[in-house]
Amino acid sequence: MESTIKDELIEKLQSKKALVAVLGLGYVGLPLTTVFAEKGFIVIGIDLDERKVDRINNKESYIQDVPNEQIARLVQEGNLSATTDFSVLKDADAVSICVPTPLRKTGDPDLSFILTVTSELAKYVHPGMVVVLESTTYPGTTREILLPRFSQTIDLTVGEDFFLAFSPERVDPGRKDWTTLNTPKVIGGITPSCTEVAKTWYAQALETVVPVSSSEVAEMTKLLENTFRMINIGLVNEMALMCNRLGIDVWEVIEAAATKPFGYMKFTPGPGLGGHCIPIDPLYLSWKLRALNYTARFIELASEINTGMPRYVVGMVQDALNDLGKPIKGSNILVLGVAYKPDIDDLRESPALDVIGLLKQKGAVVEYHDSYIPVVNKDNLKLESVKDLLLAVQKSDCVVIVTNHSDYDYSSILDAAKCIVDTRNALGLLGKDNPKVIRL
Ligand code: SAJ
Numbered sequence: 001m002e003s004t005i006k007d008e009l010i011e012k013l014q015s016k017k018a019l020v021a022v023l024g025l026g027y028v029g030l031p032l033t034t035v036f037a038e039k040g041f042i043v044i045g046i047d048l049d050e051r052k053v054d055r056i057n058n059k060e061s062y063i064q065d066v067p068n069e070q071i072a073r074l075v076q077e078g079n080l081s082a083t084t085d086f087s088v089l090k091d092a093d094a095v096s097i098c099v100p101t102p103l104r105k106t107g108d109p110d111l112s113f114i115l116t117v118t119s120e121l122a123k124y125v126h127p128g129m130v131v132v133l134e135s136t137t138y139p140g141t142t143r144e145i146l147l148p149r150f151s152q153t154i155d156l157t158v159g160e161d162f163f164l165a166f167s168p169e170r171v172d173p174g175r176k177d178w179t180t181l182n183t184p185k186v187i188g189g190i191t192p193s194c195t196e197v198a199k200t201w202y203a204q205a206l207e208t209v210v211p212v213s214s215s216e217v218a219e220m221t222k223l224l225e226n227t228f229r230m231i232n233i234g235l236v237n238e239m240a241l242m243c244n245r246l247g248i249d250v251w252e253v254i255e256a257a258a259t260k261p262f263g264y265m266k267f268t269p270g271p272g273l274g275g276h277c278i279p280i281d282p283l284y285l286s287w288k289l290r291a292l293n294y295t296a297r298f299i300e301l302a303s304e305i306n307t308g309m310p311r312y313v314v315g316m317v318q319d320a321l322n323d324l325g326k327p328i329k330g331s332n333i334l335v336l337g338v339a340y341k342p343d344i345d346d347l348r349e350s351p352a353l354d355v356i357g358l359l360k361q362k363g364a365v366v367e368y369h370d371s372y373i374p375v376v377n378k379d380n381l382k383l384e385s386v387k388d389l390l391l392a393v394q395k396s397d398c399v400v401i402v403t404n405h406s407d408y409d410y411s412s413i414l415d416a417a418k419c420i421v422d423t424r425n426a427l428g429l430l431g432k433d434n435p436k437v438i439r440l
Pocket of ligand 1: 170173226229270
């Protein structure tokens with residue numbers, strides 16, 4: 001029987017003769033290029049940012065999880081190269097899209113990156129190509145946004161001539177135990193044969209591929225994962241607010257609850273929700289459901305609680321200074337840790353920016369320290385991390401621990417401070433029942 005386009009593509013994928021292209025070379029795309037290249041595929045990375053492209057071709061990595069040595073070896077061996085030129089896609093057999101999906105200022109999804117690469121890719125989609133979208137987005141994006149743009153351009157039938165699927169990225173930057181290679185990868189196609197082709201491709205390189213029945217199921221899987229996280233963080237933040245009113249130590253409650261070996265998962269309260277995933281992904285889902293006249297109440301309530309935490313923290317600072325007979329206006333306040341979570345250098349959506357902004361609005365003189373982030377130049381904040389940490393602590397009227405980096409010597413900070421608002425229980429027992437310390 002004559003082999004079909006699908007058979008030929010599957011053979012190319014299994015023999016690793018397929019030319020792989022990855023669109024978007026960030027913390028998801030660059031590791032993905034190396035995973036395919038390590039398995040013997042020829043991989044072309046495509047990015048609009050010439051600096052990224054040049055660094056790869058100069059055998060350098062700019063992503064903390066990708067070693068320089070690996071990029072150098074793969075480029076040297078000819079398995080990896082990078083370009084800003086989308087026309088290389090005319091020869092590509094397997095294309096993965098790993099571009100950002102942020103929110104607009106209005107809180108609506110910003111699909112501009114997906115639309116840009118899709119319109120470029122649509123010029124080059126040809127028989128025997130498989131395309132996988134990895135960018136986190138609302139259910140239906142692959143079928144409603146990508147498919148028509150590919151089908152319009154060329155008279156090809158999806159699932160027969162070309163193949164289209166969604167596979168959520170599960171990259172947690174800085175994590176060593178779960179990586180792009182060994183984290184199970186969900187993948188769902190526009191048609192069953194799309195799922196089969198996409199699964200065959202990814203299974204050549206990744207340890208575990210989990211096929212699902214459609215691109216919508218795959219899109220929704222990622223949103224469940226991160227909505228689950230966002231809502232549970234919102235719950236534990238509200239537990240902190242309730243415990244404060246009850247005069248109960250929420251941290252002790254959380255530690256005690258965490259002794260339950262089943263049916264419970266530990267989350268901890270904090271000054272708000274940062275990062276490029278957790279505060280954003282669930283809002284893609286609630287936005288989609290609003291268009292279907294459904295209100296995703298859990299998401300909206302959790303988002304309200306989480307976004308209210310920076311203001312709550314500023315209220316704690318106001319109370320702490322009040323106890324010292326000081327107004328917030330004119331007080332020197334030092335914020336410790338501005339990255340969105342400990343031990344990383346990422347500032348995106350960090351609640352520290354909200355805390356600093358609110359403190360400045362109230363007339364406080366605010367400085368910060370963060371060894372991972374020497375300069376903050378965002379949301380009309382222009383600040384530099386203080387050079388002498390303990391001197392800054394001594395000078396401050398109140399220290400606010402916003403991000404509990406592990407490189408802080410908390411005992412020295414406690415000794416040097418007049419008062420500390422600890423939003424992460426960074427001081428632990430040092431801070432418990434200590435008159436200088438107010439804990440979330
Ligand atoms: N946070 C809390 N309390 C918690 C956990 C987190 O306040 O109990 C805050 C963090 O401080 C941060 C924000 O929430 O500001 C997000 O933290 P995160 O630990 O969820 O870290 P992210 O944003 O790097 O989430 C990523 C996600 N990975 C992907 O989307 C592929 C998420 O799905 C992972 O579960 C998470 O890493 C992880 O487990 O580290």
